[in-house]
Amino acid sequence: MEQDKKLYTLLVFSENFAGLLNQVTAVFTRRQVNIESLNVSASSTQGVHKYTITCWSTEEQIDKITKQIEKKIDVLKADYFTDDELFIQEVGLYKLSTQIVLEQPDISRHIRKHGGRIVEVNPTYTIVSKKGMTDEIVSLYETLQEYNCVLQYARSGRIAVTKSPVEYLDRYLEERRKVYEAQQEKA
Amino acid sequence: MTTERITGAEALMRSLINEGVTTLFGYPGGAIMPVFDALYDHPTELNHILVRHEQAAAHAAQGYARVSGQVGVTLVTSGPGATNTITGIADAMMDSTPIVVICGQVGTAMLGTDAFQECDLVGVTQPISKWAYQIRRAEDVAWAVSRAFYIARSGRPGPVVLDFTKNAQTSYVDYTPQKIEFIRSYVPAPATDEVSVRQAAKLIDASRRPLVLVGQGVELGDAQAELRAFIEKADMPAGCTLLGLSALPSDHPLNMGMLGMHGSLATNVKTQQCDVLIAVGMRFDDRITGRLETYARQAKIIHFDIDPSEINKNVRVDVAVTGNCKDTLAAVTALLNDNEHTEWKESFREHAEKEDRIVIQPEIHPSEGPVKMGEAVRKVTELTDNKAVLVTDVGQNQMMAARYFKFTEKRSIVTSGGMGTMGFGLPAAIGATFGAPERTVCLFLGDGGLQMSIQELGTIMEQRCPVKIILLNNNYLGNVRQWQAMFFNHRYSFTPMMNPDYNMIASAYAIPNETVTEREQLEDAIRRMITTEGPYLLQIAVIEEGEVLPMCCPGNDVDDMLLEIK
Ligand SMILES: Cc1ncc(C[n+]2csc(CCOP(=O)(O)OP(=O)(O)O)c2C)c(N)n1
Numbered sequence: 001m002e003q004d005k006k007l008y009t010l011l012v013f014s015e016n017f018a019g020l021l022n023q024v025t026a027v028f029t030r031r032q033v034n035i036e037s038l039n040v041s042a043s044s045t046q047g048v049h050k051y052t053i054t055c056w057s058t059e060e061q062i063d064k065i066t067k068q069i070e071k072k073i074d075v076l077k078a079d080y081f082t083d084d085e086l087f088i089q090e091v092g093l094y095k096l097s098t099q100i101v102l103e104q105p106d107i108s109r110h111i112r113k114h115g116g117r118i119v120e121v122n123p124t125y126t127i128v129s130k131k132g133m134t135d136e137i138v139s140l141y142e143t144l145q146e147y148n149c150v151l152q153y154a155r156s157g158r159i160a161v162t163k164s165p166v167e168y169l170d171r172y173l174e175e176r177r178k179v180y181e182a183q184q185e186k187a
Numbered sequence: 188m189t190t191e192r193i194t195g196a197e198a199l200m201r202s203l204i205n206e207g208v209t210t211l212f213g214y215p216g217g218a219i220m221p222v223f224d225a226l227y228d229h230p231t232e233l234n235h236i237l238v239r240h241e242q243a244a245a246h247a248a249q250g251y252a253r254v255s256g257q258v259g260v261t262l263v264t265s266g267p268g269a270t271n272t273i274t275g276i277a278d279a280m281m282d283s284t285p286i287v288v289i290c291g292q293v294g295t296a297m298l299g300t301d302a303f304q305e306c307d308l309v310g311v312t313q314p315i316s317k318w319a320y321q322i323r324r325a326e327d328v329a330w331a332v333s334r335a336f337y338i339a340r341s342g343r344p345g346p347v348v349l350d351f352t353k354n355a356q357t358s359y360v361d362y363t364p365q366k367i368e369f370i371r372s373y374v375p376a377p378a379t380d381e382v383s384v385r386q387a388a389k390l391i392d393a394s395r396r397p398l399v400l401v402g403q404g405v406e407l408g409d410a411q412a413e414l415r416a417f418i419e420k421a422d423m424p425a426g427c428t429l430l431g432l433s434a435l436p437s438d439h440p441l442n443m444g445m446l447g448m449h450g451s452l453a454t455n456v457k458t459q460q461c462d463v464l465i466a467v468g469m470r471f472d473d474r475i476t477g478r479l480e481t482y483a484r485q486a487k488i489i490h491f492d493i494d495p496s497e498i499n500k501n502v503r504v505d506v507a508v509t510g511n512c513k514d515t516l517a518a519v520t521a522l523l524n525d526n527e528h529t530e531w532k533e534s535f536r537e538h539a540e541k542e543d544r545i546v547i548q549p550e551i552h553p554s555e556g557p558v559k560m561g562e563a564v565r566k567v568t569e570l571t572d573n574k575a576v577l578v579t580d581v582g583q584n585q586m587m588a589a590r591y592f593k594f595t596e597k598r599s600i601v602t603s604g605g606m607g608t609m610g611f612g613l614p615a616a617i618g619a620t621f622g623a624p625e626r627t628v629c630l631f632l633g634d635g636g637l638q639m640s641i642q643e644l645g646t647i648m649e650q651r652c653p654v655k656i657i658l659l660n661n662n663y664l665g666n667v668r669q670w671q672a673m674f675f676n677h678r679y680s681f682t683p684m685m686n687p688d689y690n691m692i693a694s695a696y697a698i699p700n701e702t703v704t705e706r707e708q709l710e711d712a713i714r715r716m717i718t719t720e721g722p723y724l725l726q727i728a729v730i731e732e733g734e735v736l737p738m739c740c741p742g743n744d745v746d747d748m749l750l751e752i753k
């Protein structure tokens with residue numbers, strides 16, 4: 001069972017109604033699937049919200065979850081993807097003790113090697129940010145931890161856009177617009 | 188379009204009338220008072236039925252909707268009034284029943300402050316409703332109401348909740364009627380894939396042992412005629428789910444009986460022998476399938492459904508024909524060859540005869556001992572020419588009514604299927620008398636279930652609702668007692684029950700009544716019940732420890748049915 005599980009990314013587009021996040025997450029809770037990460041943002045279509053959700057699941061399970069979510073009245077579209085179908089980005093933020101960073105030149109080397117970017121330095125702390133995939137961000141964190149220099153650490157939820165040349169949300173909205181117009185004409 | 192300046196409460200009245208509403212079931216209270224005040228001005232257009240408990244308002248709306256196909260409406264106050272409707276909302280969600288529940292809510296300024304009778308109803312009902320929405324401005328009333336009705340009745344129907352804040356009820360708005368019949372994020376019926384239609388027809392044509400499972404979707408899609416044409420053309424035997432029982436006349440030669448736990452032996456056995464299983468508007472509930480791992484493993488499965496999330500949910504299917512079954516059944520039928528499956532149909536007989544001999548005859552024609560539930564049900568259905576609406580509560584009474592009542596007309600069974608809600612029967616029957624005023628409404632319930640909504644005798648009294656209440660009194664929470672007997676070593680933990688004098692209670696509510704204890708009295712008593720105008724309570728003292736059989740015990744293969752308990 002565990003072996004069949006993969007990391008899936010669910011992209012959900014919804015109208016801007018209050019309480020939708022609850023409805024979306026409730027579908028996972030009911031099926032006893034944990035959400036690994038969750039990001040809510042605007043989408044390229046005005047007024048449409050985009051949820052990017054990752055979870056470990058079997059294909060059968062994620063398919064059922066996706067259908068249950070799409071069934072919600074105010075959800076426009078819900079689809080699940082594997083990593084190879086997406087451009088993915090996550091961000092890690094590391095707040096480090098400046099004193100330790102200065103004492104241990106290795107730290108700066110590691111940050112550069114991992115592709116981290118120093119975005120702020122003051123006598124008390126140093127802020128590093130790193131874009132990438134989960135494991136890369138976690139790997140830098142674990143490395144820094146060894147030097148006992150991390151004051152705070154945060155990792156963002158995943159954001160993703162599809163690799164496919166077809167803009168499926170636009171296509172859905174276009175289809176729906178046609179249905180609406182046909183309906184109006186009949187009336 | 189005309190515009191008029193009115194209150195949000197009055198806008199609700201106009202919007203309801205605009206949706207064709209004539210009947211509401213409700214109960215007033217502080218946060219919905221402006222609406223009840225507006226209601227006072229519409230005594231002819233809107234018939235409000237005052238129930239005695241808000242749960243009953245929801246169940247009555249369900250009963251109304253189930254027999255009429257129209258959206259049932261419930262109107263209650265905030266807080267406890269609203270939470271009292273929750274069982275009905277959840278029940279309607281499970282059984283795909285279109286109702287709109289309108290609840291009062293505290294003013295927007297007080298939201299989130301734990302104000303008197305404030306409850307986050309939208310939050311509470313979101314997981315158990317098709318849509319839940321809070322109306323915060325009078326300007327939104329027309330839109331929200333029209334949207335609510337559209338969502339409730341379209342596609343796979345279901346309950347919608349409107350949480351109506353007090354300030355939105357009292358503030359003024361330039362009202363313009365609205366009619367919503369399109370929501371871009373909501374596709375009521377998915378498109379039908381032509382390929383699946385052809386694949387289904389091909390599988391059916393090639394099938395030598397087809398079996399059709401008829402669900403409530405056939406009633407909801409008003410596809411009873413299409414279903415008949417479908418099964419008759421290919422000569423396919425069929426079984427019905429509990430909620431699908433009246434989608435196909437009981438005496439139709441291809442109707443082989445009910446499916447599932449207490450269904451008929453033949454349909455359940457044949458489920459494991461058919462080569463193509465064709466499910467129409469049903470959802471493979473565990474009470475239908477028995478053990479899933481072995482369910483119809485030998486068969487190719489075709490699933491007709493309007494709800495894409497039902498496809499492959501419990502049972503993996505070979506062909507999914509999505510869409511409204513009124514259209515999809517017709518489309519597949521058009522491609523089918525005429526066919527005959529005489530031998531296959533004949534093979535059902537052996538099991539039907541076995542069940543008849545061991546289970547049915549002793550139940551409906553017992554020679555001695557106390558009256559049995561089955562015989563009472565069969566008498567009532569016969570004496571109403573199999574034309575009545577059957578409403579049931581939950582328990583042994585429900586299963587016996589479902590097994591032995593017969594149907595000739597569509598939309599004739601009102602019962603709580605998915606939730607199995609005790610207390611559903613009495614209020615649902617009240618609703619049914621308003622939804623189908625020209626029909627006889629027969630309600631079977633138990634001594635437990637009657638007491639879960641016994642206060643509704645007050646509604647019946649006041650409205651003179653012509654509900655024929657048949658109380659099958661076994662002095663037990665019988666269904667649970669049966670399980671205790673079968674699976675818990677006869678340890679009757681809290682299932683024997685002391686009963687009041689139901690005749691006195693009925694008399695106190697001015698409901699004509701009598702009690703039958705002897706078989707010989709039964710027929711005359713039923714005749715008196717039917718010929719008496721208005722409500723009637725007929726108490727039948729039935730066998731105390733009767734068993735509902737046959738039974739596919741939980742976790743067993745569906746064809747593994749117990750016919751008798753030795
Ligand atoms: C609200 C609710 N509570 C509990 C149950 C569990 N339950 C199912 S059947 C039953 C017994 C019903 O007794 P009665 O109404 O007398 O009907 P009988 O089975 O005796 O015909 C019970 C307690 C239920 N289905 N619904």
Ligand SMILES: [Mg+2]
Binds near residue numbers: 661664
């Ligand atoms: Mg009982």
